[in-house]
Amino acid sequence: MNKKELLAIAQHWFTNQGWKPFPFQKKAWDAYLKGENGLLNAPTGSGKTYALWVPIVLEYLKKNPDYKTKHQKGLKAIWITPLRALSVEIAQAASRFAEETQSGLTVGIRTGDTSQKERAAQKKAMPDLLITTPESLHLLLSSKNYPKLFKNLNAIVVDEWHELLGSKRGVQTELALSRLKTVAKNLKIWGISATIGNLDQAREVLLGAKSEALQHSTLIKANIQKKIEVKSIIPESMEKFPWRGHLGLHLLDEVVPIINNSKTTLIFTNTRSQCELWFQKLMNKYPEFAGEVAMHHGSINKETRLWVEQAIRNESLKAVICTSSLDLGVDFAPVETIIQIGGPKGVARFLQRAGRSGHQPGKASRIYFLPTHAIELIEASALQKAVEKKAVEDRIPYLQSFDVLVQYLTTLAVSDGFYPKEIYPEIKSTFCFQGLTDEEWRWCLNFITKGSQSLQTYDEYKKVEIEDDGKFKVNQRGVAMRHRLQIGTIVSDAMLTVKYVKGGFIGTIEEWFVSKLSPGDVFTFAGRNLELSRIKGMQVLVRKSKKKTAKVPSWMGGRMAFSAQMSELLREELYEAAESFTVTSSGVEKSPELKALQPILERQQLESIIPKHNEFLIETFKTREGYHAIFYPFEGRFVHEALGSLLAYRISLLSPISFSIAFNDYGFELLSDQEIDMQQLLDNDLFSAKFLMDDLYKSLNATEMARRKFRDIAVIAGLVFTGYPNKLIKSKHLQSSSQLLFDVFRDYEDDNLLFQQAFRETFEHQLEEGRLRQALERIHQQKIVWKSCQKPTPFSFPIITDRLREKLSSEKLEDRIQRMLKQFEK
Structure with missing residues (x-):
């Protein structure tokens, strides 16, 4: 043919x-x-x-x-x-x-x-x-x-x-x-x-x-113009002091008509715990949805997930509350509407989720944005522009991931074995290892055969043997079996299975959450209130509970940070809002979101300012808790965590002072029991990008962060064995084994490539050192505006309440915030 x-x-x-x-x-x-x-x-x-x-x-x-x-x-x-x-x-x-x-x-x-x-x-x-x-x-x-x-x-x-x-x-x-x-x-x-x-x-x-x-x-x-309709769910009345505490639940009643008017709606939350909460509250308030609304996230058992996916396809569900477990291409033609709860933190993720509706060529996608606090409406406005411009993020590829390379070489040695001369050019041809040197290659080969310099005396690290003809081969059955069980690069906290005492598998939960519970405690999981009976081996045995109040599990992978693209869009939107206060008749039509935010922006302008594009805002005020200094880079929580620690360290070099640090996606707070000499901070150019790596290293306890990162690297590289199915090793044991190795390498072999990789990944991926440097360079060019305020401002309020959340239960937090609001709104 x-x-x-x-x-x-x-x-x-x-x-x-x-x-x-x-x-x-x-x-x-x-x-x-x-x-x-x-x-x-x-x-x-x-x-x-x-x-x-x-x-x-x-x-x-x-x-x-x-x-x-x-x-x-x-x-x-x-x-x-x-x-x-x-x-x-x-x-x-x-x-x-x-x-x-x-x-x-x-x-x-x-x-x-x-x-x-x-x-x-x-x-x-x-x-x-x-x-x-x-x-x-x-x-x-x-x-x-x-x-x-x-x-x-x-x-x-x-x-x-x-x-x-x-x-x-x-x-x-x-x-x-x-x-x-x-x-x-x-x-x-x-x-x-x-x-x-x-x-x-x-x-x-x-x-x-x-x-x-x-x-x-x-x-x-593909030159397909996919029409995406973005609509914000705007609350009837705006709080002058917005806070993140209620996870958008105050807008629950606004969501119900949207669900009723669509064939099927997917409600996306950013975390599994938020997903559980929304499902629970919706069911309590609208019991008529029983059997018509389901939940989907990665920790729920496979049978339930498949049942939910099938039920969406055959239109037997009105709505599904889900996490990123439904982000990717599962083809659900009946889905008409998407609701995104809270900022999706990235343009690509927002477009991906929007694409879940109208999942047929030529059909428009409809997505509603539900803010969890009022200032997120600025994000909604920014996202609408991003959708028009198709401004999506880059994905940064990994380089020199030696842990993955070591695992791969062992995989080849487990099967038929390999000759280094043949495999080296193949590995060099990949993007990740294009810069691999002969010396690093020899180190990797030494590592799989001898277990690196400082571990040579221990037989368990000598996994691969060199045969007479130069072939690298694993000949021990036990080594091969353990290696096959551990192939992969996703390292999560040890997962425990949740089961009813009388049998019946419900799903999996992270060990660190369960370790905080005692028998008799009630927690919400997979849409049910469950009472902990006991923990037996790797199983959490539970029974159903009729108690109304329950703890909601949180997962370590919970909090996502702003992408660089999203941060930039947000700043542009904010600068536009600031201009609208100074230019009275600009003739530019404001977005509905910015119109709705007018009372908050007016209050912010009254107490402080809304920064323009050439301005960097610092606010200071005193409350019963102490002296607050709030900084607004609008760069996302990961950058703010690093920037907050860096600044605290640099200030402490000028005068002895200690801080507690809080941060969200918009800014960070340094709280102290003594007043910061802000003029000294400005005179000494503390936002300089000079000596950044050195200061970061000292300020963040980078060794501690690298130690945690090393646990994952050690598991991927096969230095630490995670256990057999149904007999997994507890995370604290994994942690202590990997910490021991980390300390050995630090003290006796600091040129170990896996040890060095832990620090490199900490700076490049966790602290986003490149973005941090760019943020400092941008701040350096802006005019620093320091406002000494009488009380907290609308912009600072979500950051303060974020810190309180760590300390208080949700009921106490709600009461505390209501009292604070009364005080500040006087």
Whole structure:
């Protein structure tokens, strides 16, 4: 068959479905059939799966003209997805096209949810298309004789590449691709990405720096104008002193008409605990929603999650309260409306969530923004502009992740073994390890065979043996088994299973939350009030409780920070609000959000100022708690945490003083029992970016942060074993084992690459040192406006209440804040 006949098959199939292929789909078919690699950028719900699965099938038909009578067995294509939940969706779409074109091609799934029986069947006969995750692909690379399995592989498609890029799972994917390019000679690699700013770099990371695959590649952008309607839910009356305490629950009644007027609504919260709270409050106040509203987050058991996903598809649910567990491409056509509770912290995440509604080509997406406190309306206004401009964030790829490299080398040694001479050029061809030196390479090889310089006397770290012909190989069965159990880069706190005393699995919860509970305590989980009976091994045994008050679990991954893009948009919006106070007849139409905020902005202007683009605001005032100094960089909580510590350290060098620090996405507070000499602070240029790394190191107790980061690195690199299934090692034991190693390296081997990586990741990823430096440079150019205020201002109030939340229960906090409000509004 020639190319024209092949494309006619696809065209005919699309016509039968009542569809018309998009130009970007046709471009992808054409590029793939020409033998090119590439990256496809298209919005969610626009038919990306068929853009790449169609040409994979067509190529098979071309190579096997007698495909109807004779099927060529073996793995032909791999589809990598970051989320297990997406695999069912992709499998259904792929099977449909494969069956209806009578290609005879089979589709299979292999993820952490795949049963042992299914895996055993796949071992005997692999499907033609395997849908898998980065972790499961590495597990296949750890099996004996894997080159035979992959030798006829024609294509690898990496779905949702923007999700993997900028994470260690992305590095894992890069390494797997570098190996498979050598094993499968005719391999084509394609990535699919939705919302991302740095597309060219994303393609380079996927295909390998300066690689041949990159030379023969293309970037295809879908020119689909997805209409996104953004509407803010604006409260009837505005609090003059906004605070974050009620998590948006005061607007619960505004949400109900939206739910009733839509087929299905997804309500996105930023944290699992917020998700639990919203579900609980909605059910208590509107019991008529029983059976029509469900909850979905990553800690709820798999059966419940799958049931919820299916119920959305067949329209038997009116609403689902969820977290980022439903962020990615699960295709829910009935979803009409999205409600976002609180700032999504990033433009890409907001667009991604908006795309969950109107999930069909040509349909508009509708998203409501519900502020958890009034000042978040500025975020809503900024997001509307971002949606118009399509201003999305870049994803920053990881470099020199030695923990992932060490794990990967052990994976290869567990399967058939490897010769360093063959593997080194492959690893150097990846984006992550393009700067790997010969010395660092030798260190990695030494590490897996001897356990690094300071651990040489301990046999447990000598995992890989060097055979007579120079092959690096794992020959001990126990080492191989433990390694396979620990393949992956997602390191979470130890998860305990939550079960009823009489049996029945509910979900998983982090050990650190459970460790704070005593038998008899009641907590809310999976929409139920549960009383803790006892903790037995790795199980939390509970019974249902009728008590009305309950603790809400919080998860360590809870708090997200502003992206740099979002911070910039927010500042622009704020500067515009400030200008509107000085320019009376500018003729610029204000957004509904800024109009609604007018009483708060007026109060802020009365007590202090709203900073303009060339101004940096500092406010000071005294309360019964002490002397407050509030700084407003509008850079997100992670940058503010670092900036607050840095400034506190620099002030303490001028005069002995101690602070407690509080921060949110807008600014940070230094609270002390003595007055800060603000003039001294301004005269000494304490916002300078000079000596930044040195001062940060001293101010933040960077060693302590790196020590925590090292736990994850030690687990990924296989220095610490997390335990067998159902017999996991407790996190405090993991922590103490990794701390011990950290101390050994600090004292005896500070050039250890994993030890150094812990500090590098702390500064680059946790403290966002690059952004911090830019923020200081920006502040340096602005005019510093110091306002000595009589009492807290509307801008400072959410920061003060954030600090109080850490100390008080929610009821006491509510009372305390009401008393404060009465006092300040006089």
